[in-house]
Amino acid sequence: MSxxxxxxxxxxxxxxxxxxxxxxxxxxxxxxxxxxxxxxxxIILSFKEGSSETLAKSAHTLKPTLDVFGIRDTYxxxxxxxxxxxxxxxxxxxxxxxxxxxxxxxxxFQELKIDFQLS
Amino acid sequence: xxxxxxxxxxxxxxxxxxxxxxxALNPDNEVHLFKTGEECLKNLYRAPAMISLDYSLPDMSGxxxxxxxxxxxSDIPVVIVSGQEDIxxxxxxxxxxxxxxxxxxxxxxxxxxxxxxxxxxxxxxRSEISYLKEEIGRxxxxxxxxxxxxxxxxxxxxxxxxxxxxxISVSITGETGTGKELVAKAIHYNSKxxxxxxxAINVSAVPRxxxxxxxxxxxxxxxxxxxxxxxxxxxxxxxxxIFLDEIGEMDLNMQAKLLRVIQERELTRVGxxxxxxxxxxxxxxxxxxxxxxxxxxxxxxxLYYRLLGLPIELPPLRYRGNDIILLAKYFVDEFCKENxxxxxxxxxxxxxxxxxxxxxxxxxxLRAIIELAAVLTDTEQIDESHISFNSADAAGNLLMEESSxxxxxxxxxxxxxxxxxxxxxxxxxxxxxxKSTIYRMIKEKQI
Numbered sequence: 001m002s003x004x005x006x007x008x009x010x011x012x013x014x015x016x017x018x019x020x021x022x023x024x025x026x027x028x029x030x031x032x033x034x035x036x037x038x039x040x041x042x043i044i045l046s047f048k049e050g051s052s053e054t055l056a057k058s059a060h061t062l063k064p065t066l067d068v069f070g071i072r073d074t075y076x077x078x079x080x081x082x083x084x085x086x087x088x089x090x091x092x093x094x095x096x097x098x099x100x101x102x103x104x105x106x107x108x109f110q111e112l113k114i115d116f117q118l119s
Numbered sequence: 120x121x122x123x124x125x126x127x128x129x130x131x132x133x134x135x136x137x138x139x140x141x142x143a144l145n146p147d148n149e150v151h152l153f154k155t156g157e158e159c160l161k162n163l164y165r166a167p168a169m170i171s172l173d174y175s176l177p178d179m180s181g182x183x184x185x186x187x188x189x190x191x192x193s194d195i196p197v198v199i200v201s202g203q204e205d206i207x208x209x210x211x212x213x214x215x216x217x218x219x220x221x222x223x224x225x226x227x228x229x230x231x232x233x234x235x236x237x238x239x240x241x242x243x244x245r246s247e248i249s250y251l252k253e254e255i256g257r258x259x260x261x262x263x264x265x266x267x268x269x270x271x272x273x274x275x276x277x278x279x280x281x282x283x284x285x286x287i288s289v290s291i292t293g294e295t296g297t298g299k300e301l302v303a304k305a306i307h308y309n310s311k312x313x314x315x316x317x318x319a320i321n322v323s324a325v326p327r328x329x330x331x332x333x334x335x336x337x338x339x340x341x342x343x344x345x346x347x348x349x350x351x352x353x354x355x356x357x358x359x360x361i362f363l364d365e366i367g368e369m370d371l372n373m374q375a376k377l378l379r380v381i382q383e384r385e386l387t388r389v390g391x392x393x394x395x396x397x398x399x400x401x402x403x404x405x406x407x408x409x410x411x412x413x414x415x416x417x418x419x420x421x422l423y424y425r426l427l428g429l430p431i432e433l434p435p436l437r438y439r440g441n442d443i444i445l446l447a448k449y450f451v452d453e454f455c456k457e458n459x460x461x462x463x464x465x466x467x468x469x470x471x472x473x474x475x476x477x478x479x480x481x482x483x484x485l486r487a488i489i490e491l492a493a494v495l496t497d498t499e500q501i502d503e504s505h506i507s508f509n510s511a512d513a514a515g516n517l518l519m520e521e522s523s524x525x526x527x528x529x530x531x532x533x534x535x536x537x538x539x540x541x542x543x544x545x546x547x548x549x550x551x552x553x554k555s556t557i558y559r560m561i562k563e564k565q566i
Contacts, residue, residue: 017138017140
């Protein structure tokens, strides 16, 4: 593994959980890359469909994972999305927040794929 | 040691896998990951030692899952690990019986590790307690407690077997040292109440003023010195057995209170008003003849019949024939084992000496005699020189020896003279013989 200096993620918390074991870390990164896009899609889709309950649930599920990956600024962002969805405030601000979240995560996915040589 | 089984119930695949990996870093843990509440409930038969449960699950809420777990397995600790930061949710879950509640934040790793450590310690303690209880049960398996092949002892075995099948009260009588408390423990630890407490109270050893408080407890301020509430022996024995030793020594006032508690199955602590239900099995013991005490007016007849239940009369050791030798050999083996000594045997002459003694202190005295003999011997044998009787009951001893009538007379008069400080007139009066008989024997140097 070689984490680039410009990374939008930080693996310190993940290493705290799984230990300094490159193979285990790579497996967890792979799992993150396999599971997170579907959660992100669920957020985008439920916003489009106005399904605040599904949106709140998906945001709630994604929240701790973003924390573990130390992804810059996204923890507060996902927290806001979850709280607003719980209040059924699916407004323009939330649309912007979801777009911002999508951009950051797509960037992180790219960085992780490069850093861990995963396709 | 068996693996420490942990269930993780987490619908977030990544987070669940990460927790599984983290907890499996300890090779003693066996970690199973489930994505739904239903999957977890279906697998409860695998008896996890701990469950880490997410609050938000796709099929049911964490609260519902926990309620189901607690319904079937109330002793499994459930730790909620959730993204919910709502305090009221945490409070509700803790009230419903959650062991702990963590938010998935920076501290979750340390907190989970600490709580796991605590639960492991509790599990270990519980298993040690359970092992010790089984050990006590084995120790008091009645054929391990009461040794003997004599017909009277075989009858006692039969009575004990009957008593352990039911909750009937048991009254044990027998001379001091015959093993009344051991029989009471054997009954308790072989009965259905074995996992609940056995609480003994020696009625004669507690001052009269304190016996009620000792048995039924007291409230704070009930009397001078009652600085805190005290739980009495009856409450301590809840679900188990209470053993009232030397019941014949209980005064009439206390007998009336005890009768009421036995009849009503409830008590009130001294200085209190609250009625407390009790569920205890009663075993009493005495070395007095309670029927005689009833006749004399020293013991309430109604209480006597309440307590009598199944009477077990333990025979004095002197009436148990060869059991004396069997017990002596058992005690010497036990003593050698406990003190890591070589095995000792008891010579024929030592056995004869033991068989000729009347053991006023019964089995307890035999044990003391044998242990002393085991210490005194320098060989691998206990012979008659190592057996010494220190009984104060010299008259009883006297009758165990085969002698002529003249010799018995001489020994009896000597004993009385010693006892009454050589007061010939008093001894003559006590023995209803002429004083001249005693003076003659002294003159002839017979005594």
